[in-house]
Amino acid sequence: MEAAAAATRSNLIFRTVLLFILLSTVLGYKVDNSGQFPLVVSTWPFKEAVRAAWRAVQSGFSAVDAVVEGCSACEDLRCDGTVGPGGSPDENGETTIDALVMNGATMEVGAVAAMRYVKDGIRAARLVMLHTEHTMLVGDQASAFAISMGLSGPSNLSSTESLEKWNKWKESRCQPNFRKNVLPVDSCGPYQPKETADLNWNRCLMANPVETSTRRSSHVGIDNHDTIAMAAIDKEGHIAAGTSTNGATFKIPGRVGDGPIAGSSAYADNEVGACGATGDGDIMMRFLPCYQVVESMRLGMEPKLAARDAISRIARKYPDFVGAVFAVNKNGVHAGACHGWTFQYSVRSPETEDVEVFTVLP
DSSP states (O other), X not given: OHXXXXXXXXXXXXXXXXXXXXXXXXXXXXXXXXXXXXXXXXXXXXXXHHHHHHHHHHTTOOHHHHHHHHHHHHHHHTGGGTSSSSOOOOTTSOOOEEEEEEETTTTEEEEEEEEOSOOOHHHHHHHHHHHOSOSEEEHHHHHHHHHHTTOOOOOOOOOHHHHHHHHHHHHTTTOSOSOOSEEESSTTOOEEEOOTTOHHHHHHHHHOTTSOOOOOOTTOSTTTSOOEEEEEEOTTSOEEEEEEEOOOTTOOTTOOOSTTOBTTTEEEETTTEEEEEEEOHHHHTTTOHHHHHXXXXXXXXXXXXXXXXXXXXXXXXXXXXXXXXXXXXXXXXXXXXXXXXXXXXXXXXXTOSSOEEEEEOO
16 A cells, blocks of 8 residues: 555656646746856956846846946946046046946836936936836936936046046047047137038048948057946846946047947847947947847857857958957857957856956957
């Protein structure tokens, strides 16, 4: 009798487990935890930012929370002088903030662009996502919204270092800058268009409408034109991505780069994975490289090939551009690709005791 009862119990357990597996497959639940989650990936060796995100996600917070904590840490640390306050002055010497956060479970996005007087870019972006039906707020009105929602401000986002950099630039006749096809009234402007009667210039412009473009990139580099882009997968397998940057050094006031543009600087989709980008945003945002990466992975491409493909699409049109992307799929497989510089990205996973930095050659 006891043997028969034991056999019955074993049979019942087997059927229960089998039923659970079948239901899990049908309903899309994970049957087992392969150990790759949680996961945090970030552009550059921003280790403290990755550690901050890891602490959040390892403690059970959501992927969105982890991305916000990680990017916020980078803002506080003023990573490379290109994230947070006190860096990348524009032509007027002012520092402004671009940021984005994307929830890959809901596809919600919150972003701020050219935000003045408020240092907490990524937190402002999350407030846009949480408390508005919009995707992006810009300029002074983004600042007013962020302050009304409880963030500190208004405050001066310049620093001694940023103002010194700006003054030296002024002394160098405001070179290099992002102007083209203009003539300055004096060495630092104001600027006016070249005369439209310059027929030779117009004829040259129209003669080669499909040639690959070249662009001076000597003033685009890691120390003056950079973004933290971060992706996180939480313990539930949900994915988020986000960015924060103070933009291009000596940019024309009002310029918005790729940092707050979903699909350009970052993109996340629970069904596929995520991507983060850094580099010459004025060029990269024309190609939406992170959207391209995620869609390539959706079609079955491995992260390494998806990243390379997205970068190569840009390089074919702009061979002088400088930029990079990382790609991570929903299973935690990650890779990077770059053009014009050597790129590094950082990863923290259950398989490592601390942040691991990967180097990608152009």
